[in-house]
Each structure stands twice: as structure tokens, then as C-alpha cells.
Amino acid sequence: xxxxxxxxxxxxxxxxxxxxxxxxxxxxxxxxxxxxxxxxxxxxxxxxxxxxxxxxxxxxxxxxxxxxxxxxxxxxxxxxxxxxxxxxxxxxxxxxxxxxxxxxxxxxxxxxxxxxxxxxxxxxxxxxxxxxxxxxxxxxxxxxxxxxxxxxxxxxxxxxxxxxxxxxxxxxxxxxxxxxxxxxxxxxxxxxxxxxxxxxxxxxx
Numbered sequence: 001x002x003x004x005x006x007x008x009x010x011x012x013x014x015x016x017x018x019x020x021x022x023x024x025x026x027x028x029x030x031x032x033x034x035x036x037x038x039x040x041x042x043x044x045x046x047x048x049x050x051x052x053x054x055x056x057x058x059x060x061x062x063x064x065x066x067x068x069x070x071x072x073x074x075x076x077x078x079x080x081x082x083x084x085x086x087x088x089x090x091x092x093x094x095x096x097x098x099x100x101x102x103x104x105x106x107x108x109x110x111x112x113x114x115x116x117x118x119x120x121x122x123x124x125x126x127x128x129x130x131x132x133x134x135x136x137x138x139x140x141x142x143x144x145x146x147x148x149x150x151x152x153x154x155x156x157x158x159x160x161x162x163x164x165x166x167x168x169x170x171x172x173x174x175x176x177x178x179x180x181x182x183x184x185x186x187x188x189x190x191x192x193x194x195x196x197x198x199x200x201x202x203x204x205x
Contacts, residue, residue, distance in 0.1 A: 005177075010112070010184075011048065011060070014105035015067055018135050019044035019074040020098040027084045029143045036084075037075060039139055044071045047134030051110050051127055055117040096195055099136070099148075103155065104187035107132040107162035108180060114163070115175075121167045128163030129156055154194035157201065162187050 022043030026036040045067065049059040061067045078084070083094075110131025114124040133149045133156055140147040149156045165183055169175040193199070 010105045010109040010180075011067070012070060014102045014109060015044045015048075015070045016074050017098040017102035017105065018047075019071040020078060021095060021102060021136070022139050023075055023078045024083065024095050024098075025139050025143055025145075031143075039142060040075050041068070041071050042142070043135040043139040044074075045135065046138040047106055047110070047131040047136075050134045051113055051131040054127065054130070055113060055119075097192070100188050100191040100195070102135075103132050103158060103191055104162070104184050106135075107159040107187060108166065108184060110159075111163045111166035115166065115170050121164060124167040125160045125163035128166070129159040132156075132159035132162075154190070154199045154201070158187050158191055158194075161190075 019040045022040040023036060025043070026039040029035075031039065045059075045061045048061060048067075052059040107128045111124050111128040113131070114127035117123075119127065133147075137147040137149060162183060166175065166180075169179050169183075
């Protein structure tokens, strides 16, 4: 499996996961149907749009309608499962897990786009971060929350780590489906452990 297939799979996983987190955040803030759909779409696709614009590409979501269909399918599935009737669901494991999967998947897809664009290590780390947290920042700001990147346990750091790892995997010619999968599992596990252990970066007193 080449980088294109890996990128596509990572994008699909990330879009579905972030669409769910956007859906749950919208439900918590009691938005109407339009608000729910808008938040789900912006959370799922916002980071990818910013990523593509930076590397001078037309955003994939504006060319490939299947990405929009993934968001719609996620919204319909969440509605059919009556997730909107669950109280404080976005504070529970399903929200944290879906957000963690999106973080890991989009960090990888952003890094691969950066690698394909010929960016250096700094550029790969930045694009990994922007792709992973861009949609979540839009989500949080639209519902007047402090973006998770500024307060959440070991969140942005994971995206930067993924970008750096992918850069060096490419440099040493170890970037393949197996190393990508292991990195995905590592990032997902680290995020969940950080959440349950309440790990934080040091704060200024």
C-alpha cells in the first residue's frame, strides 16, 4: 500500500471520528439541525481544508464528494443510534475515543501531505498539527469553548510527535503501511493514557 492509499485511509478514519465529535459537541450546546450539521462538517473537514490550502492544493473535500458522504453517514448513524438523547455524552469515553482517533489519523494524513509536498521537518510537524487540531479548534470556537489544544492533556504534542516521527521514517526509508499503523496505534494509545492519567505539560506559575 502506497502513501496515497495510506493518506486516503487516514483521512476517512479522521473525518468520521471528528464528524462524531462535532455532532456530540453540537448536541451538548443544544444547536438546531443546521448547527449540528455545520459543526460536524467543519470539525471533520476544517483541518484538511487548511492543510491543502497551505500546500497550494484545492481541498480534497471540495473535489471528492465521498468525504462529505462520510460526514453525512456519521450524522445519520449517530442520530439513528439516538446519541443526541444521551446526556453529557461528549464527556464520556465515546467522545474522547473518537477525538483521539481523529487526532491520530489526521496527524498522519497531514504529515504525509507535507512529505509529498517536500516540506522539511518543521513544515511536516506544523502541517501535522494544523490538520489534527484545525477542525477541533473551529468546533470549540464556534460553541464558545476554549480550544482543546490549549487545555487538553498532551493533545497538540502528540500531533507534533507524529509529524516528526513520520519525517524521520521517510528519511530512513521506513515509511510504509506497517510503520504507519504502529504509529497510529502509538498516538491513539498515548492520547488515551494521557487522558486517563491526566497528563499535562508544565504550566507557568
